[in-house]
Amino acid sequence: MRRLGFRSSSRHHRGGSGPRRTSVLGIPVQLILVAMVIAALLGALLAAALEQSTASRTHSGSSAVDAPTGAGKNSSGLPVITETTLGTEVQRLVDAGMIQPPTSFDATECLREQGIQDSILIMEEVAWGTDETHGWLLVHGPMDRETLRANGGTVSATVVLPNCGSADGGDVDPQQSRLWSGSVMIGSL
Known part of the structure; x- marks a missing residue:
């Protein structure tokens, strides 16, 4: 009887020498x-x-517009702002059309002491930074508030201590009254 078998040729069988690819x-x-x-x-x-x-x-976007103790405000009702939330707060003030509140210091004199000749557009009492330093946010620029609300643009923002521009500031260097100063881009209403 003849056995059926397969012949292996070197062409078809490698004898397990290489990896099998699937x-x-x-x-x-x-x-x-x-x-x-x-x-x-x-x-x-x-x-x-x-x-x-x-x-x-x-x-x-967490600051509340009218809630005195809402998100973004401290226990005194002051908005807590930092460099990262400053733009949002300025935009909110411009959108709300806030008028200048009465202050305990001369804000125009404060800007003059800082070497700034712009007119004040909007201002707000704030708590600045993580340590919530009591201060004022002064938004100023060469344009008027209505033009800014209608067209948007770049305005300057300065955060100062309450003794800035006041007679009881004494012989304090005006630069020591400034907590932050820079520009903010505002969108139109």
């Missing part, structure tokens, strides 16, 4: 695994970025 639809499995790992990492990065951008948007 593929799915002609694509090597290793390449599919690498693509899946990269996709998972990108998904995690995008989820983290979305969470962070949503959290910072909620944080920056």
Whole structure:
């Protein structure tokens, strides 16, 4: 009786000398695994970025317009502002059309002491920074308030201590009265 067998040729059988490659639809499995790992990492990065951008948007728009003890205000009812929330607060003031409240100091003289010749557009008593230093936010610029509300633009903002521009400021250097100074871009109403 003759045995049926298969003959192996060197062309078809390598004798186990090389790794066996598997593929799915002609694509090597290793390449599919690498693509899946990269996709998972990108998904995690995008989820983290979305969470962070949503959290910072909620944080920056947290100041309440009329609530005396609402979010963004301290126990005295003063808005708590920092460099990161200053632009939002100035925009809120411009949108609300606030008029200049009475002050315990001469705000015009305060700006003059700071070397600033602009007119004051809006001002607000604030708590500045993480230590909530009592101060005043002075929004000033070369334009009037109505033009700013209608067209938007760049205005200057200066945060000063309450002794700025007052006679009881004594011999204090005007630069020591300034907590922050810079420019803020305002959108039109």
